[in-house]
Amino acid sequence: MLDPKLIRTEPDKVRQALINRNAPVSLLEDFIELDAKRRAVLTKSESLKAERNAVSDEIAKMKKAKENADDKIKEMREVSAEIKKLDGEVAEIDEKLKAVVYNIPNIPSDTTPVGKGEEDNVVLRYEGEKREFDFEPACHWDIAAKLDIIDFERGSKISGSGFILYKGLGAKLERALFNWMLDLHTSEHGYTEVFPPYLINRKAMTGTGQLPKFEEDMYHADKGDDLFLDPTAEVPVTNMYMDEILDADMLPIYHTAYTACFRREAGSAGKDTRGLLRVHQFDKVEMVKFVRPETSYEEHETLLGNAEDVLKRLGIPYRVLSLCTGDIGFSAAKCYDLEIWAPAVGKWLEVSSCSNFEDFQARRANIRFRPAQGAKPEFIHTLNGSGVALPRLVVSLIENYQQPDGSVVVPEVLRPYMGTDVIK
RNA sequence: GGAGAGAUGCCUGAGUGGUUGAAAGGGGCGGUCUCGAAAACCGUUGUACCUUCGGGUACCCGGGGUUCGAAUCCCCGUCUCUCCGCCA
Numbered sequence: 393m394l395d396p397k398l399i400r401t402e403p404d405k406v407r408q409a410l411i412n413r414n415a416p417v418s419l420l421e422d423f424i425e426l427d428a429k430r431r432a433v434l435t436k437s438e439s440l441k442a443e444r445n446a447v448s449d450e451i452a453k454m455k456k457a458k459e460n461a462d463d464k465i466k467e468m469r470e471v472s473a474e475i476k477k478l479d480g481e482v483a484e485i486d487e488k489l490k491a492v493v494y495n496i497p498n499i500p501s502d503t504t505p506v507g508k509g510e511e512d513n514v515v516l517r518y519e520g521e522k523r524e525f526d527f528e529p530a531c532h533w534d535i536a537a538k539l540d541i542i543d544f545e546r547g548s549k550i551s552g553s554g555f556i557l558y559k560g561l562g563a564k565l566e567r568a569l570f571n572w573m574l575d576l577h578t579s580e581h582g583y584t585e586v587f588p589p590y591l592i593n594r595k596a597m598t599g600t601g602q603l604p605k606f607e608e609d610m611y612h613a614d615k616g617d618d619l620f621l622d623p624t625a626e627v628p629v630t631n632m633y634m635d636e637i638l639d640a641d642m643l644p645i646y647h648t649a650y651t652a653c654f655r656r657e658a659g660s661a662g663k664d665t666r667g668l669l670r671v672h673q674f675d676k677v678e679m680v681k682f683v684r685p686e687t688s689y690e691e692h693e694t695l696l697g698n699a700e701d702v703l704k705r706l707g708i709p710y711r712v713l714s715l716c717t718g719d720i721g722f723s724a725a726k727c728y729d730l731e732i733w734a735p736a737v738g739k740w741l742e743v744s745s746c747s748n749f750e751d752f753q754a755r756r757a758n759i760r761f762r763p764a765q766g767a768k769p770e771f772i773h774t775l776n777g778s779g780v781a782l783p784r785l786v787v788s789l790i791e792n793y794q795q796p797d798g799s800v801v802v803p804e805v806l807r808p809y810m811g812t813d814v815i816k
Numbered sequence: 817g818g819a820g821a822g823a824u825g826c827c828u829g830a831g832u833g834g835u836u837g838a839a840a841g842g843g844g845c846g847g848u849c850u851c852g853a854a855a856a857c858c859g860u861u862g863u864a865c866c867u868u869c870g871g872g873u874a875c876c877c878g879g880g881g882u883u884c885g886a887a888u889c890c891c892c893g894u895c896u897c898u899c900c901g902c903c904a
Contacts, residue, residue, distance in 0.1 A: 434866060438866065439872075452885075472883085
């Protein structure tokens with residue numbers, strides 16, 4: 393969430409951000425109205441409380457002196473009733489205010505390109521060469537079926553469409569990929585691995601911004617548990633430090649985590665449904681950083697570099713996009729996407745989003761640090777990036793490394809994990 | 817799932833209705849002493865909100881309630897520990 397003081401003092405900045413994001417400006421107007429109302433009622437309530445506290449002290453003294461305090465007690469009874477009424481009003485306004493504030497997106501960074509939607513994202517660069525085929529490349533779903541490494545039918549039989557059953561070397565490829573990525577990030581990029589729970593409570597889901605706005609996109613275990621399946625490791629990992637004040641010498645903290653990710657993909661019915669392009673459960677290795685505010689934009693660049701390293705070492709051609717204000721995620725101030733080339737599908741596929749949230753998540757999740765001994769706590773900055781998401785990576789690997797005989801060559805870095813250099 | 821115990825500041829831990837934002841000890845920080853350090857001694861050491869910048873309010877796991885007044889009493893919930901049951 394945004395700093396309420398910032399919304400109060402720089403409403404024009406917030407208004408422009410909402411416009412650039414195609415978000416309703418009424419959010420700002422609602423906030424300003426409710427906020428003013430809240431402060432008026434709060435001030436009234438607090439001054440009555442001050443009176444009550446003072447008189448209660450007097451009553452205590454009078455009782456000690458064995459004087460009769462009945463008049464004052466009667467008077468305070470009325471004051472207390474009034475306080476209760478006012479506090480009820482404050483609570484009511486607070487609820488409304490929360491609903492508004494939690495739905496105001498982050499202010500995009502000055503370096504985020506302004507644009508309406510996907511089509512205005514800026515391609516920063518292309519990396520790697522697209523492979524030249526001297527035969528007609530097959531689509532990953534055909535290759536996978538022939539090699540019997542993915543069983544789409546049985547996957548949907550047990551769960552439904554969008555649920556993938558990997559088999560044989562397909563299952564092993566999945567496992568090899570996330571093991572290798574975790575090893576890369578921990579041993580070469582300086583991240584500490586964590587392996588968090590997959591089921592997340594409402595508070596944590598709110599901390600990173602998935603709730604309340606995106607509840608429809610989440611799988612929800614609601615039989616009395618009120619737990620959500622994590623849509624990304626970002627949620628459990630970022631919220632590890634929820635409600636904490638970290639020591640300055642703990643920063644920066646880098647974590648990497650493998651989790652399965654669960655997304656209902658509500659509202660995207662019929663889009664990219666074939667094969668592995670859009671699925672409800674997928675594997676992903678995530679990188680999460682907790683950093684001092686003044687360093688977050690440098691950290692963002694190295695985070696991007698860490699994600700790119702995965703693709704470089706796998707020898708997959710990709711491009712780097714800077715998302716525009718109309719397409720950037722709700723909580724992010726700036727975001728780079730990595731898209732890899734799938735030659736048979738003929739599309740660029742998003743496999744990583746690297747975002748700087750500045751203090752937006754930290755404020756929601758209440759993650760602070762003490763810049764120096766005795767100094768006031770400040771909100772940290774959080775960042776995260778996929779490093780990377782698996783299904784689309786598998787698409788690209790299979791399609792890029794396919795051979796005329798239908799086999800798939802295993803990229804060199806994965807061979808120690810696969811125990812073979814070709815899937816056939 | 818059943819029975820019991822507990823949750824207080826950075827930590828240990830006291831407090832069971834009225835100067836308790838909170839004893840005491842430890843730790844941290846500052847100082848005295850010292851060539852320096854240790855020891856000793858002295859001082860200091862929460863967060864958030866509101867503000868007419870004088871102050872004020874709230875917070876002792878979370879939420880309700882009782883009361884003029886709640887860390888303290890009552891109810892609900894969460895978490896931790898112990899025992900029993902079940903279980904990969």
